[in-house]
Amino acid sequence: MxxxxxxxxxxxxxxxxxxxxxxxxxxxxxxxxxxxxxxxxxxxxxxxxxxxxxxxxxxxxxxxxxxxxxxxxxxxxxxxxxxxxxxxxxxxxxxxxxxxxxxxxxxxxxxxxxxxxxxxxxxxxxxxxxxxxxxxxxxxxxxxxxxxxxxxxxxxxxxxxxxxxxxxxxxxxxxxxxxxxxxxxxxxxxxxxNFESAEIIKYASNAFLATKISYANMISNLCEATGGDIYAVTYGMGLDHRIGDKFLQAGIGYGGSCFPKDTSALTKIADKYQVDSSIVKSAMKINEQQQTKLVSYLDQIYPNVKGKKISLLGLAFKPETDDIRDAASIKVINELLKRDAEVHVFDPEAMGNIKNIFGEKITYDETVDELLQDSEAALVITEWEVIKKIDLSEFKSKMKRPLILDGRGIFLDADEDSDIEYQTIGRKGAI
Missing domain, CATH: 3.40.50.720 (NAD(P)-binding Rossmann-like Domain)
Known part of the structure; x- marks a missing residue:
């Protein structure tokens, strides 16, 4: 045809x-x-x-x-x-x-x-x-x-x-x-x-997945406060076939072209028809807070980051895309610039898109080695394979202060390394 x-x-x-x-x-x-x-x-x-x-x-x-x-x-x-x-x-x-x-x-x-x-x-x-x-x-x-x-x-x-x-x-x-x-x-x-059901299926599917992510992040905050381990909790939850393990990974929230836009649109549609959508609105609020979670960790460690080299590992909202729409990296960079940090970034595909926003306000490193050299904190934003493959020894040998704030839980072994300061989402602060 x-x-x-x-x-x-x-x-x-x-x-x-x-x-x-x-x-x-x-x-x-x-x-x-x-x-x-x-x-x-x-x-x-x-x-x-x-x-x-x-x-x-x-x-x-x-x-x-x-x-x-x-x-x-x-x-x-x-x-x-x-x-x-x-x-x-x-x-x-x-x-x-x-x-x-x-x-x-x-x-x-x-x-x-x-x-x-x-x-x-x-x-x-x-x-x-x-x-x-x-x-x-x-x-x-x-x-x-x-x-x-x-x-x-x-x-x-x-x-x-x-x-x-x-x-x-x-x-x-x-x-x-x-x-x-x-x-x-x-x-x-x-x-x-019919038309209406097809339209709702799309919005309802994305809003449900976004809510599942935010629920995991809410539980991760509870784990941090009580001494629980979100990785053990979500593993235990995910084995229940009624729940499943998909979209149950705690981290720095969702972004991209669909979830933020579709959750917002769904609440507006619900408001139009006077239907309570407070569940989805709560998921949106949690996600907004979660996207700057790593900055809150940084504030606890460094009362003042002015002039300090802070490195972002990854920029895209997820790996295998250059999409930075509603990515956590944008909010993190803005917060770091407010604090007068020297911001360095690396991403295999998304640096051009980030440069369209921030121009020369930040530094774009072509390699992980450049990014980590003399850095005083490494913030993990996107779980690209090239980032997941970084050996922990690289953090120790190159960074001025081997401090990893891991928004995706990809360097959990660093928690056992006495030479690295490490914090991930959903575990009681180790720093």
């Missing part, structure tokens, strides 16, 4: 490439000429392991192409996927500016009946509104199917070909059948429902 995917960001690009890989003819569309030119050179505008190989192979096979929105004839496509951003607005709701613009463009340039598939995360009621707007005063008939994505940054290529479920929401069974057929080769259970 010939398909166009509008938007070449994280969701759109992975969606387009995967649909091409299973045999469809896909045109990825964007308004950004730089992105389109990059993609035509097989360069991805996002860092995602494996994506560039799939771009090249499907482009060369003739199943995948990239075009500016002004150059696309949508009448050549039977199905159009909407995968543009719905960023968080200042009031915490989802900003639908890009969605509304795409609807206007598609409606104006379509002369044949179409199925519109919404991959973008949108508030409850949006897909019904999209269908109404498309069909108002139009001689062309549009059907709409809500098809939310559940990809994890850093493992999106794996996830897209091994989905746990495919959610399809619509008021038209024929349209659902068409989209189900498109996705048949992904070989996953298909949930067929």
């Amino acid at each position: 010939k398909i166009s995917v509008i938007g070449t960001g994280y969701v759109g690009l992975v969606t387009g490439v995967s649909l091409a890989e299973i045999g469809h003819e896909v045109i990825c569309v964007d308004t950004n000429i730089e992105k389109i030119e990059m993609l035509k050179r097989f360069k991805s505008p996002i860092y995602e392991p494996g994506i560039e190989d799939l771009i090249r192979s499907n482009f060369e096979a003739g199943r995948l192409s990239f075009e500016l929105n002004t150059a696309v004839n949508y009448d050549e496509c039977e199905v159009i996927y909407l995968a543009v951003g719905t960023p968080q607005a200042e009031d915490g709701t989802a900003d639908l500016t890009y969605i509304n613009q795409v609807i206007t463009d598609v409606k104006a340039s379509s002369h044949e009946d179409k199925i519109i598939v919404t991959k973008s995360t949108v508030p409850v009621g949006t897909n019904a509104q999209i269908k109404q707007k498309l069909n108002e005063g139009s001689d062309v008939h549009f059907d709409v199917v809500s098809n939310p994505e559940f990809l994890r940054e850093g493992s999106a290529v794996k996830d897209v070909f091994n989905p746990e479920r495919i959610v399809l929401g619509s008021d038209n069974e024929t349209a659902i059948k068409v989209v189900a057929d498109i996705n048949e080769k992904f070989d996953a259970p298909v949930i067929q429902t």
Whole structure:
């Protein structure tokens, strides 16, 4: 089937490439000429392991192409996927500016009946509104199917070909059948429902996982206060199959493009319908506090960090991505700059994005060796493999003061090393 995917960001690009890989003819569309030119050179505008190989192979096979929105004839496509951003607005709701613009463009340039598939995360009621707007005063008939994505940054290529479920929401069974057929080769259970249920499934899933993370972090704070060990506690909890061990790791909180935005949007939707969402609001509050937890440890150790070299190991909100949206690193850096610390950072992929925010206010070290040399504290932000592989002897031999504040619990052995001062999340202070 010939398909166009509008938007070449994280969701759109992975969606387009995967649909091409299973045999469809896909045109990825964007308004950004730089992105389109990059993609035509097989360069991805996002860092995602494996994506560039799939771009090249499907482009060369003739199943995948990239075009500016002004150059696309949508009448050549039977199905159009909407995968543009719905960023968080200042009031915490989802900003639908890009969605509304795409609807206007598609409606104006379509002369044949179409199925519109919404991959973008949108508030409850949006897909019904999209269908109404498309069909108002139009001689062309549009059907709409809500098809939310559940990809994890850093493992999106794996996830897209091994989905746990495919959610399809619509008021038209024929349209659902068409989209189900498109996705048949992904070989996953298909949930067929209405617009509203599909929209809520997306928000409810992300908010639940975010709440699970914040719950583990709340318990970690209790462990610190009482002498418990969060690693023993969550291990014991996770063995209960009703709870499970996924998303139960205590640390410095969640970030990225989904959890912060979707939890906030869900509470706004609940407020609109006068539904109590205090559980999710509490999870958001705990996460905000947790993201600067390492700075609170540092304050206890150093009453004054002015002029001291403080090193951040990792910047991205999680490994295998360059995404720094709502990353703890941003808040940590801001707090350290307020204290006039000499901030040094290292990350395999995200330093360029951080530099766009902080410029020359901080130092960007190309190697772990540079980062640790003469440092007076090392703050572990992201559990990249290159960081996990640092030998403890490196901290002792290079740092001015071998002090590790571990936000991800990857150097637990340091707790047993008398030559290293060590503090991790969820254990009573050892320093």
